[in-house]
Amino acid sequence: MGLFDKFENTATLLKGLLAASPRDPFSVSMDEMKGPTRALVDGKEIVLAGTNNYLGLTFEEAAVEAAVEAVKTSGTGTTGSRFANGTYAAHRQLERDLAEFLGYQHCMVFSTGYQANLGAISALAAAPHDVILIDADCHACIYDGCQLSGAETVRFRHNDPESLDKRLSRLSPDVNGKLVCIEGMYSMFGDVAPVKEFVEVAHKHGAHLLLDEAHSFGVFGENGRGVCEADGVRDQVDFYTGTFSKSLASIGGFVASNHPELEYLRFSSRPYMFTASPSPANIAAASAALARISDDNSMRDKLWSNARRIHAAFTQLGFELCADVGPVIAVKLANKEQAFMAWNVLMENGVYVNLAIPPGTPNATSILRLSVSAAHTDDDLDIVVNAYTALSHLLMSKKADA
Numbered sequence: 001m002g003l004f005d006k007f008e009n010t011a012t013l014l015k016g017l018l019a020a021s022p023r024d025p026f027s028v029s030m031d032e033m034k035g036p037t038r039a040l041v042d043g044k045e046i047v048l049a050g051t052n053n054y055l056g057l058t059f060e061e062a063a064v065e066a067a068v069e070a071v072k073t074s075g076t077g078t079t080g081s082r083f084a085n086g087t088y089a090a091h092r093q094l095e096r097d098l099a100e101f102l103g104y105q106h107c108m109v110f111s112t113g114y115q116a117n118l119g120a121i122s123a124l125a126a127a128p129h130d131v132i133l134i135d136a137d138c139h140a141c142i143y144d145g146c147q148l149s150g151a152e153t154v155r156f157r158h159n160d161p162e163s164l165d166k167r168l169s170r171l172s173p174d175v176n177g178k179l180v181c182i183e184g185m186y187s188m189f190g191d192v193a194p195v196k197e198f199v200e201v202a203h204k205h206g207a208h209l210l211l212d213e214a215h216s217f218g219v220f221g222e223n224g225r226g227v228c229e230a231d232g233v234r235d236q237v238d239f240y241t242g243t244f245s246k247s248l249a250s251i252g253g254f255v256a257s258n259h260p261e262l263e264y265l266r267f268s269s270r271p272y273m274f275t276a277s278p279s280p281a282n283i284a285a286a287s288a289a290l291a292r293i294s295d296d297n298s299m300r301d302k303l304w305s306n307a308r309r310i311h312a313a314f315t316q317l318g319f320e321l322c323a324d325v326g327p328v329i330a331v332k333l334a335n336k337e338q339a340f341m342a343w344n345v346l347m348e349n350g351v352y353v354n355l356a357i358p359p360g361t362p363n364a365t366s367i368l369r370l371s372v373s374a375a376h377t378d379d380d381l382d383i384v385v386n387a388y389t390a391l392s393h394l395l396m397s398k399k400a401d402a
C-alpha cells in the first residue's frame with residue numbers, strides 16, 4: 001500500500017492501449033510551428049485540426065508585434081499577483097476593453113480561464129447556506145471551483161433546463177444563494193446550450209447564472225460575444241467567464257458582470273489573489289486579438305464556412321457526429337481501441353486531431369475531436385477530408401471482414 005497505488009489502473013490502461021498504437025496521442029510534440037494550422041511532428045508537416053485556435057490569431061502580425069513590444073517595455077513577467085504588484089495599466093485597460101466589448105460594467109482578468117472559473121465560483125458561493133447547480137458536462141475547472149467553494153453542489157442533466165427547474169424546485173427554503181453554472185458551447189462534442197431557457201429557469205427561482213463562453217467567445221453571436229448574444233440574453237447573464245487561450249490566442253481568463261459586487265472578488269478570490277498575473281506579452285497579445293475581433297467579422301465568417309464544409313464532408317462519409325455544424329466537429333468511434341487506431345490513421349495521413357476517451361468524455365464515449373480554424377486554408381481542408389476518407393474506407397473494410 002502506498003502513495004502510488006492509485007496510478008495502477010491508469011498505468012495498466014495506458015500500457016494496453018499504447019502497446020497497439022504506433023504513436024502516443026497524449027505526448028505529441030509540435031517540434032516546429034509553421035503557422036497557426038501547421039507544425040512539424042517527427043519531421044513531418046502535419047495539419048493542426050485539434051487546437052482551440054478558432055480564429056487562427058496566434059500568428060496575427062499585430063498581436064505578435066504588440067507582444068514583442070510589451071516584453072521590451074514592460075518585461076517578461078510581472079512577478080506578482082493582481083492583488084499586489086502584478087496589476088499594470090495594460091491589465092486594467094484590457095478589463096475595460098473586454099467589459100465594453102461584451103457590454104458589462106465590470107470585468108476582472110485572471111491568469112488563466114481555469115482560474116477565472118475557479119476564482120469566480122469559489123468566491124461567489126460558500127458553505128453552508130449557498131448551493132451551486134451545475135450542468136453534468138461542465139469543464140473540470142467549474143467542478144473544481146465548486147469543490148474549492150465548499151458549497152453543496154447539485155448536478156443537473158446536460159443541456160436540460162427542465163432538469164435544472166426540477167432541482168431548483170426541490171431545494172430547501174433555507175438555501176441562501178443559488179448559483180447555476182453552464183457553458184455556451186461544450187468543448188468535447190461541440191454542442192450548444194439553450195442559454196435563453198437556462199436564464200429563464202435560473203431567474204424564475206431567484207438563482208444567478210454563470211455562463212462560461214470559453215469556446216464560444218469570438219465564434220457565436222453577431223459580434224462574436226458568444227451564445228448568449230446569439231440567444232439575445234447577453235444582458236441577463238449574471239457572470240460571464242472566458243479565456244484568452246482560444247479565440248484570443250494568448251493565455252489568461254476573465255469574469256465580466258453587471259453586478260458591482262464582482263469587484264469584491266478582488267479581495268476574496270484566492271485564485272486571483274495568490275498567483276502571478278498574466279505576463280505583459282500575454283496581455284498585449286490578447287488585447288490585439290480583441291481589437292481584431294471587434295473590428296472584423298470576416299474571420300468568424302471564414303470559420304463558419306470551413307465548419308460547414310467539414311461537417312458536410314464527414315456526414316457524407318457516414319461518420320457519426322456529436323453535434324450540428326460548429327467549430328468543434330467530433331466523430332464517435334465504437335470504443336477506445338478503435339479510437340486509438342483511427343487517431344493513428346489520421347496522423348499517418350498528415351492530420352492531428354484530439355483523441356478523447358473515457359473517463360474524460362461525456363457518456364463514456366470515445367471520440368476524435370476536430371476543431372476548425374478560420375486560418376485553415378482550402379489546402380488544409382482538402383488534406384483533412386482526404387485523411388478522413390482514408391479512415392472511413394479502413395473502418396468499412398474492417399467491418400466487412402468482421
Ligand SMILES: Cc1ncc(COP(=O)(O)O)c(C=O)c1O
Pocket residue numbers: 112113114115117139141183187212214215243244245251252253
Ligand atoms: C469550458 C472551458 N472553460 C475553461 C477552460 C480553461 O481555459 P484556460 O486554458 O484559459 O485555462 C477551458 C479550457 O480548455 C474550457 O474548455
